Amino acid sequence: MSEAGFHVHGPHEHELEHATQGAHEGAHGAGGGMINQIAMSTAIIATVGAIFGYMGGATQANASLFKNNAAIKKTEASNQWNYFQSKSTKQSLAEVSRDLSPEDKKGVYQAKIDRYEKEKNEIKTVAEGYEKQSLDWDKRSDEQMHQHHRWAQATTVLQVSIALAAIALLTRKKWLEYGMFAMAGAGVVVGVLAALHI
Template sequence: MSGHGFHVHGPHDHELEHAAQHAPDSHAGQLAVITAILATVGAIFAYMGGATQANAGLYKNDAAIKKTEASNQWNFYQAKSSKQNLAELAIELAPDARKSFYNDEVKRYKTEKAEIMLVAKQLEKESKDFDDKSAEQMHQHHRWAQATTALQVAIAMAAIALLTKRKWSEYLVYGLSAVGIALGAAAWFHF
């Protein structure tokens, strides 16, 4: 630069001016980073949602298996009851020499029925436990799905905020992100 009003740019001056005129909007860069973080967290939430849904299905399947096993035990119990009833009828109809045999049969059937009943009740309890686990996993799945949806909407709003440069849309991004993260935390802590 000369002292007479004539100005000559050096190569570095030109680069500085160009950088100042074409500098990326720091606001846009911030939203881009936030969007990338939200997409990553959203992918994790979506995975967790899928995993809990799969677990719920597996637990429901286990509940059905245990319920079928309990039903089989109750059918076995009913068969023993029928045999016990026939033995009791035989006591009334059989000659005196055979009555002690049928009395022993009645006692045996009562003992067997008591054991079968315990097994059937245990299987019903296991079935209910699996049903409860399935319901808990489905509740958690819904929380993960809500969290994922909130983050997806926040990401879409980030694009709108970048395009429109409206401050309210940026605040909406932050608000929806907070809701999504809170719902994810609720799912993580089983609320």
């Protein structure tokens, strides 16, 4: 501004003032309420979607961990069954030896047979316990994967809701805004189903 009160704007100052004034008027004009509502809703939906995404990742990691535990228990059961088989083989050899030996040696072999039978029963109990644990870990893994899929579905529906919000902002169509809220609601419902393990 000069001393006489005369001021000349440069072209960029004029455009900046015009853009600022237009944005200010747009925010408070007819579409401003819709824009603010969609912007705030999108932020909330994105936050909920981030939480759902985290939960989906956590359940997927748990499913993998549980499946690994199931494989470990299955291997331990297999080891026990191999041990059981070795005792069965030794017992069979002791039975053959008993049957082929003279009477005074039969008692020695019968004691071995009885010991192997007792050991086999103990090994069988341990092996069956590992198999039960393996099945339990497998079941838990399957449940976590089901829950992971629910979280992924909920996250996807919320992402579609955010996409509808962007289109609603660009087109200023009220029905798209309603669609955004409907999709967000559906996403939250699926997220609740995931949280409830349904």
